[in-house]
Amino acid sequence: MQHIKVFEACVHEFSRLPGIGRKTATRLALHVLKMKSENVERLSKSISELKEKTRFCSECGAISEGELCGVCSSPSRRKDVICVVEEAKDVFFIEHTGQFGGVYHVLGGKISPLDGVGPGELNFTGLVERVEKNGVKEVIIATNPDADGETTAMYIGRILKKFEGLKVTKLASGIPIGSHIEFADEITVLRALEGRREL
Ligand SMILES: [Zn+2]
Incomplete structure (x- = not known):
């Protein structure tokens, strides 16, 4: 079978996600390839932004935009x-x-x-x-x-x-x-x- 490195790398990354097996990972990578470029960009941007701009609240462990989440910081x-x-x-x-x-x-x-x-x-x-x-x-x-x-x-x-x-x-x-x-x-x-x- 033809081995396309970039495609394989993408499949590999998807397969590292919870609940995603190799078969689903391949389907997702193929889907990304079929998507419009701007939608792929939006997807990858939203993933990077999630990691850059959110974290876990230092007090309760909930998803937060700051050191403390909205609930913990609310008076x-x-x-x-x-x-x-x-x-x-x-x-x-x-x-x-x-x-x-x-x-x-x-x-x-x-x-x-x-x-x-x-x-x-x-x-x-x-x-x-x-x-x-x-x-x-x-x-x-x-x-x-x-x-x-x-x-x-x-x-x-x-x-x-x-x-x-x-x-x-x-x-x-x-x-x-x-x-x-x-x-x-x-x-x-x-x-x-x-x-x-x-x-
Ligand atoms: Zn909190």
Whole structure:
């Protein structure tokens, strides 16, 4: 087969993305080749700009344009109520409901023994520090309702036990957030927030 270096390089880059196999990567590279030049430019510009102009909030780990994200830097948000989520994208979803007045904490994943993710890989230390530092009154756990999400929730409950008077709650069960985010609508999330119960 004919070997075209530049095309292969592009396929290789796409295949490094999560969930993209070699077959899909080839299809994407081919698609780029068929695209209008200005659209390809727009795509590559938006990727570089994303990396240049956004980062993760130093306080909560959400996607941010500055050192602190809009939620953490807002004076109207309650710093003593923290909602713990698995991934940065989960923040967008809960924010979209407009019903949560506290701040977030992004773990960066969930404890998953099968995938080799232990507590050391996730930002639990930051959570404990924030609870200590900000006199937090409530921690709402919004991990996924799957086995790993439940394990993670139990782990959080355990590490926060030492804080007397701290309320640790969990979203009403069976509510898909996070990896299932696209399947949960705002009202479902709202109900989950309202129906949260103590761990
Ligand atoms: Zn933040």
